[in-house]
């Protein structure tokens with residue numbers, strides 16, 4: 298007789314942990330989610346007859362073993378994603394690039410950036426740890442470019458870089474600097490190992506650089522296609538889904554943890570908590586704790602803009618880093634998810650960072666005018682494209698960025714959980730990209746057997 302595991306959270310993190318726990322001999326697994334659907338943030342919305350991902354969601358850069366699993370679940374219906382990205386900054390559009398390209402800055406500013414970078418090189422990696430993201434950006438790119446990147450960060454994430462933990466960098470598109478044309482960048486990178494590690498250049502034919510693959514569901518249902526099939530795949534392997542059910546109580550009974558939802562009473566050997574809702578877990582274990590004050594949620598308006606497929610540029614997405622920009626990442630989501638309706642319409646989606654309470658946030662029903670205009674200006678749709686229909690959602694929390702003090706706060710939380718209920722495993726919510734979440738899930742069998 299194997300052990301009973303409860304996985305709380307039916308998002309991708311819960312999925313990956315469940316995948317590993319299925320390898321435990323005789324394991325009985327329950328998955329609980331307060332939402333009535335499987336997939337968490339990956340579950341596409343139904344909008345205007347289309348299946349629309351809430352942001353750009355893909356299985357990008359994932360290990361082959363995970364790609365094989367996704368392909369098996371999708372019964373082969375996946376397409377390879379060949380990224381065609383564009384970056385925009387300061388009126389310059391750079392094809393084949395997904396980081397800010399500062400090459401349109403005045404020549405004297407670019408010369409200053411180069412000089413500052415070269416001055417950083419001899420002491421790179423020495424000195425005390427960076428106290429915040431702003432310090433890290435300046436240490437990587439110098440005061441001028443670091444300051445510009447900090448401004449971009451503030452625009453996109455609605456948080457001053459001095460208030461963000463340095464490791465926030467890994468979630469952003471600010472991980473490398475390009476401020477000259479390609480040939481000059483290649484030469485500058487080659488001149489010094491430090492510069493090689495912080496600068497970016499586009500190369501004509503890159504070829505395959507690692508063993509990771511990028512795929513996307515190919516059933517015309519966007520990521521929802523994977524969500525519904527993954528749920529069934531797990532159920533076919535004996536996992537009991539308890540969706541749309543809040544947890545009412547957790548108590549110790551006879552060496553187990555008795556967990557009650559509206560529909561189930563489960564005596565669990567281990568509860569694996571795979572979401573960042575510290576407040577809910579604390580309250581179930583009888584204490585008060587909240588880490589949400591140490592997290593910045595990146596509120597966004599999320600626009601779905603419907604127009605004729607033939608008027609949408611054939612690309613994956615454009616990232617707009619312009620300080621005056623209203624849109625950030627705009628994707629030809631309808632095209633790459635294979636959704637064109639009987640009238641020849643498809644759609645683009647646009648993630649538009651917008652502070653809660655700002656004029657645009659409050660008047661979001663009118664925001665599509667400016668967003669559509671910007672899509673035309675950026676060449677995402679052709680100049681004669683007509684907006685056939687649209688939907689603009691307010692998403693109060695999208696990319697979660699750790700503010701200063703988050704690591705200490707979460708460590709204190711984990712210590713308290715371990716003291717009160719050692720059989721509850723609060724999973725690390727730091728790994729962000731699907732690749733990293735999958736790789737981190739390899740730990741879960743050791744954790745439940747510890």
Ligand SMILES: Cc1cc2nc3c(=O)[nH]c(=O)nc-3n(C[C@H](O)[C@H](O)[C@H](O)COP(=O)(O)OP(=O)(O)OC[C@H]3O[C@@H](n4cnc5c(N)ncnc54)[C@H](O)[C@@H]3O)c2cc1C
Nearest residue numbers: 306308309310330331337338352355572574577729730731
């Ligand atoms: C806009 C956006 C775009 C992204 N794009 C990509 C991308 O292209 N590639 C990539 O690799 N990564 C991407 N990411 C990151 C990746 O999508 C996420 O890190 C990952 O999907 C998160 O999975 P999760 O299970 O932790 O969270 P979620 O998907 O949010 O799932 C958490 C689940 O826990 C449930 N839950 C919470 N509290 C409770 C409770 N008390 N009781 C029961 N259930 C509860 C929630 O209902 C939810 O279903 C993106 C992230 C965002 C925000």
